[in-house]
Structures are given as structure tokens and as C-alpha cells.
Amino acid sequence: MHQKKAMRLVIILCLSLFPALSTGIQSTFELLIKRNEFPMFSYQQTTVTAGTHDECATQCARNPRCSLFKYEIPASQCTTLAPDRFNWGSAEVRKAQESVYAHTDTGWCPVEQGYIFLRDIQTCIRVSSTTANHDSALIQCGQHGGRLIILSDSNKWEMISKMTLDPLVTGLTVLVRVGADDNTVSGTYVWGDGRPVNGSLWSSGEPNDPNEHCVAISNGALYDIPCTMVVYFICEIHK
Incomplete structure (x- = not known):
């Protein structure tokens, strides 16, 4: 019988609810309170300049594959992230004054329990x-x-x-x-x-x-x- 191995994963997230966005977007955004590592996904990233968190949220909502976005306050940089692969090996530490958000289209995905919403397949x-x-x-x-x-x-x-x-x-x-x-x-x-x-x-x-x-x-x-x-x-x- 072939040898089969299991590898320790870095768990995702601890989340708390973020206040409603002033742009009126119907989607739900939660602030990710990260500990040491970035979530165990690798992402396709797109970075643009945005004046506020709300503008960054809008960028994410316009991308049908965006599940997360992060907003770096000093540089006013908005990065939208579309899940690509599970990230088994590497970790990314969040920068100071950089907020990271999870995005869901409806309220049924329990992101506070470590779920992430994959919009491509409408599945948490x-x-x-x-x-x-x-x-x-x-x-x-x-x-x-x-x-x-x-x-x-x-x-x-x-x-x-x-x-x-x-x-x-x-x-x-x-x-x-x-x-x-x-x-x-x-x-x-x-x-x-x-x-x-x-x-x-x-x-x-x-x-x-x-x-x-x-x-x-x-x-x-x-x-x-x-x-x-x-x-x-x-x-x-x-x-």
C-alpha cells in the first residue's frame, strides 16, 4: 500500500462584523481579524488606487470572482483577491494599517466560523x-x-x-x-x-x-x- 501523508494546515480566520457600507452595496463585508498568517489560499490579485474602504469594496463587488479585498490606508491602495489555490506552504503577514475583508453575496455563509464564499460556484x-x-x-x-x-x-x-x-x-x-x-x-x-x-x-x-x-x-x-x-x-x- 502506498504511503499517505497528512500535513498541518494554517487555519484561516477569526472574523467580526464590519459596519454597513455607505455605498449601499447589498453584499455583506466582514473585517478579518487576522492573527499571524494570511488565509491558506493563494489568490489572483489586482491592485488599484482607492480613496476609501467603500471604494475598495465597490471594486470587489464589481469583480464576479472577488471573495476578499484588502485596503492599505497610508497608500490608499485597494487589492481585490480571487481565490486560486489552497496555499499549503507559505504565509503572508498583514502590513500595519492594512485592513482585509471577506465578501459574501448573502447572509447565509458563516464566515465567522472560517468559511469563505466561492462566488464562481455559489458555495461556502x-x-x-x-x-x-x-x-x-x-x-x-x-x-x-x-x-x-x-x-x-x-x-x-x-x-x-x-x-x-x-x-x-x-x-x-x-x-x-x-x-x-x-x-x-x-x-x-x-x-x-x-x-x-x-x-x-x-x-x-x-x-x-x-x-x-x-x-x-x-x-x-x-x-x-x-x-x-x-x-x-x-x-x-x-x-
């Missing part, structure tokens, strides 16, 4: 800060109305699989649990919505162990893993 996701087995992961995702992420939809698969690619870490397998298993019929893997797992999504040689009934994603492909294996996991709230 959270990558866990701690490891857990399958049962514990289900419970933790369910605490905020979520579930282990289901990737039966091709658009969701394309985005999440891309975000697990890490070209900076060669040969490293970072496993993150997702919502599929073969617990109903051994050897027949299905997603939590009942759809079968597409065979083309598996990594070469996977699934490879009849005793491994749960599923994880890494570097854009699926792996079978023991349900008792303690790894990080992805929750989603899909609307």
Missing part, C-alpha cells in the same frame, strides 16, 4: 484547522449546517481540484477528506448526494485497498483512505 467552504476521522468530520461540518464537500458537480470539481494543486511542493501528498465513500456497497464509491464517483477523478492506481472506504483529495485527484484515518477535511454549505 471551510478547510478544517484540525484533523479528524470521518465521523468526527461529519459532526464538525454539521455544526454550522454544512457537510463534507461533494464534488459530483463538474464545476465544483474543477475549482476545488485546481485549488489542491501545489507546484511548489514536489512529490508531497497532502490529503484532505471529502464527502464520498463506499460504505453502502464495498468497492462502489458514491458522493454524499448519491452520485457515483467518476473513475477519471482517481489518482493513478486508486482506489487500491478494499479496507479503505473513505475518500480524500490531493493535488487534483482522489485517494481512498481509511475512514478512521485522521486528516484535514473540507466542509461546504451549498445553496
Whole structure:
């Protein structure tokens, strides 16, 4: 059996509600109270000059992929950020007098619990800060109305699989649990919505162990893993 590894992730965020924007934008913006690191996503960034936080918020709202924006007060610089990939290795420390905001289109995404809204697929996701087995992961995702992420939809698969690619870490397998298993019929893997797992999504040689009934994603492909294996996991709230 091939060796499978789990890697410690840097957890995202602690959030507090930001006052309503004077521009009248209907979206909700929350101020990110960051600790030591920038969130564990890498982003496509665009920086422009903006006179106020509200102007920066408007820039984010105009970009259909913007999920975060940051505003540097002394330089009046507005940077909008569109999630690109999970950031396994590096961290970015926030500059002094630089505010960072999370953006959602509706009020149902619990960003205060570490979720981020992916506007492309209209889904809130959270990558866990701690490891857990399958049962514990289900419970933790369910605490905020979520579930282990289901990737039966091709658009969701394309985005999440891309975000697990890490070209900076060669040969490293970072496993993150997702919502599929073969617990109903051994050897027949299905997603939590009942759809079968597409065979083309598996990594070469996977699934490879009849005793491994749960599923994880890494570097854009699926792996079978023991349900008792303690790894990080992805929750989603899909609307």
C-alpha cells in the first residue's frame, strides 16, 4: 500500500462584523481579524488606487470572482483577491494599517466560523484547522449546517481540484477528506448526494485497498483512505 501523508494546515480566520457600507452595496463585508498568517489560499490579485474602504469594496463587488479585498490606508491602495489555490506552504503577514475583508453575496455563509464564499460556484467552504476521522468530520461540518464537500458537480470539481494543486511542493501528498465513500456497497464509491464517483477523478492506481472506504483529495485527484484515518477535511454549505 502506498504511503499517505497528512500535513498541518494554517487555519484561516477569526472574523467580526464590519459596519454597513455607505455605498449601499447589498453584499455583506466582514473585517478579518487576522492573527499571524494570511488565509491558506493563494489568490489572483489586482491592485488599484482607492480613496476609501467603500471604494475598495465597490471594486470587489464589481469583480464576479472577488471573495476578499484588502485596503492599505497610508497608500490608499485597494487589492481585490480571487481565490486560486489552497496555499499549503507559505504565509503572508498583514502590513500595519492594512485592513482585509471577506465578501459574501448573502447572509447565509458563516464566515465567522472560517468559511469563505466561492462566488464562481455559489458555495461556502471551510478547510478544517484540525484533523479528524470521518465521523468526527461529519459532526464538525454539521455544526454550522454544512457537510463534507461533494464534488459530483463538474464545476465544483474543477475549482476545488485546481485549488489542491501545489507546484511548489514536489512529490508531497497532502490529503484532505471529502464527502464520498463506499460504505453502502464495498468497492462502489458514491458522493454524499448519491452520485457515483467518476473513475477519471482517481489518482493513478486508486482506489487500491478494499479496507479503505473513505475518500480524500490531493493535488487534483482522489485517494481512498481509511475512514478512521485522521486528516484535514473540507466542509461546504451549498445553496
